[in-house]
Amino acid sequence: MMQAMQVERPGAPLRMVERPIPMPGPGELLIEVAACGVCRTDLHVAEGDLNGPLPIVPGHEIVGRVRALGAGSEGFSVGDRVGVPWLAQTCGRCFYCQTGQENLCDAPLFTGFTRDGGFASHVVADARYCFPIPDRFGDAEAAPLLCAGLIGYRALRLAGAGEAIGLYGFGAAAHILAQVATWQGRRAHAFTRTGDAAAQDFARSLGCGWAGGSDEAPPELLDAAILFAPVGGLVPVALRHVRKGGRVVCAGIHMSDIPAFPYADLWGERSILSVANLTRADGREFLHIAAQVPVKTHVTVFPLAEANVALDRLRTGAIEGAAVLQP
Numbered sequence: 001m002m003q004a005m006q007v008e009r010p011g012a013p014l015r016m017v018e019r020p021i022p023m024p025g026p027g028e029l030l031i032e033v034a035a036c037g038v039c040r041t042d043l044h045v046a047e048g049d050l051n052g053p054l055p056i057v058p059g060h061e062i063v064g065r066v067r068a069l070g071a072g073s074e075g076f077s078v079g080d081r082v083g084v085p086w087l088a089q090t091c092g093r094c095f096y097c098q099t100g101q102e103n104l105c106d107a108p109l110f111t112g113f114t115r116d117g118g119f120a121s122h123v124v125a126d127a128r129y130c131f132p133i134p135d136r137f138g139d140a141e142a143a144p145l146l147c148a149g150l151i152g153y154r155a156l157r158l159a160g161a162g163e164a165i166g167l168y169g170f171g172a173a174a175h176i177l178a179q180v181a182t183w184q185g186r187r188a189h190a191f192t193r194t195g196d197a198a199a200q201d202f203a204r205s206l207g208c209g210w211a212g213g214s215d216e217a218p219p220e221l222l223d224a225a226i227l228f229a230p231v232g233g234l235v236p237v238a239l240r241h242v243r244k245g246g247r248v249v250c251a252g253i254h255m256s257d258i259p260a261f262p263y264a265d266l267w268g269e270r271s272i273l274s275v276a277n278l279t280r281a282d283g284r285e286f287l288h289i290a291a292q293v294p295v296k297t298h299v300t301v302f303p304l305a306e307a308n309v310a311l312d313r314l315r316t317g318a319i320e321g322a323a324v325l326q327p
């Protein structure tokens, strides 16, 4: 039997369930979960901000070991360590899949949202969308790389080549991105909740040259700002701190409404864009870079049965770095 923490009703606590360990289908891997990161998207799924099929087992930052191979699965052997990200499957046929933008696929599956994820002792995944994990990372340390790191890295790439980068919301993604941006020779500036001195100290310890509240002005105009906080009100705020031609990148899957703002704040070829999902190429590129930096993730580990506690702490901003569940 396997254990899983599943979302049954939006807003209700996740419930522990037991069920038979599934058989991997054609092209799939059966994976014994060693660690699974807790992402803000899991919170959106649990609270019903994102509506998918229920019940569902959340969790899309999975590190585990292959226990069985489905017919015709390629790339991994029994015993291999493997990472399972948010992008679970794409159609391979739509315009986006055929033009190198599989992150925008019209008929995708997402781990922990439209197929069962890693808040569990076991998970089944399509082998073609899994990644090998660099040896230098422990299981729990590697887990946050698979979404916070990977989709954060895509956001950093879409932010452009500018050197002055603002990070709004200093959680799991920003704590990884600050390290990558600094390694790339950029200047990272961290914006936290107003008065959160601990988060600001944490940001400076990871290479941020400046850290302050999201209501404060950074010490220089930004080439780009990346918003990890799901707060639409921060879009016009960030826009006012971005230079002409600069970008505001919204990296979350869900955000409260963006309030109206003067067109003059956008004028000057400033742009606002969103980042959606990942491509497999993003994953391979980021995991390679993460090992080179090397990124040091700061994790707080909870037993699987305490998934609700981890989600609560994430909701209230009480997690420094990333929360990770271990069965």
Ligand SMILES: [Zn+2]
Pocket: 039, 040, 041, 042, 060, 086, 147, 148
């Ligand atoms: Zn995520």
Ligand SMILES: [Zn+2]
Pocket: 090, 091, 092, 093, 094, 095, 096, 097, 102, 104, 105, 106, 107, 108
């Ligand atoms: Zn597609």
